[in-house]
Amino acid sequence: MKNKKIYYEIYSEFYNVNKYRELKCMPHHGNNRLEHINRVSKMSFYLSKFLNLDYVSCTRGAMMHDFFTKEDISRNKKHYNKFLKNHPLVAYNNSIKYFDINDIEKDIILTHMFPIKKGKPKYKESKIVCFCDKIISVYEFFRYKVNVSANITLILLIKHL
Numbered sequence: 001m002k003n004k005k006i007y008y009e010i011y012s013e014f015y016n017v018n019k020y021r022e023l024k025c026m027p028h029h030g031n032n033r034l035e036h037i038n039r040v041s042k043m044s045f046y047l048s049k050f051l052n053l054d055y056v057s058c059t060r061g062a063m064m065h066d067f068f069t070k071e072d073i074s075r076n077k078k079h080y081n082k083f084l085k086n087h088p089l090v091a092y093n094n095s096i097k098y099f100d101i102n103d104i105e106k107d108i109i110l111t112h113m114f115p116i117k118k119g120k121p122k123y124k125e126s127k128i129v130c131f132c133d134k135i136i137s138v139y140e141f142f143r144y145k146v147n148v149s150a151n152i153t154l155i156l157l158i159k160h161l
Helices: 002-015 018-025 033-050 055-064 070-074 077-098 103-111 124-144 148-160
Strands: none
Touching (some): 033 124
């Protein structure tokens, strides 16, 4: 129960931001982006806490790793595939507008797409979020039977492992 309380104290900072709450309306892996982020951040929280790492930075970074909304996508509609590849930079730029972030959180946001996108995680916390994001994405892929583009993403992911 204590861990759950700690997690929700971290989470409350994010949920109080209107743009962040918009993630609930964004489709992502067959559900919505906020649900995906919650799954990744909870798994990252418990793993980093268990390993005696900086669980606050790990959880916060996980909460910001896919912080982009319809507004961000519509600005990049013409180049959507390129946008998906570069979304960590968009998530980072959104994050620094609304939150104070440290070096670990920055690295988590910018490297969570490794190995699909260049930029290897520097910190153990970054590696945890990267790992959790992949595990949760595969889970969501099979749970929600996502469309063809997600199948291609999964094939690329497996190919690069």
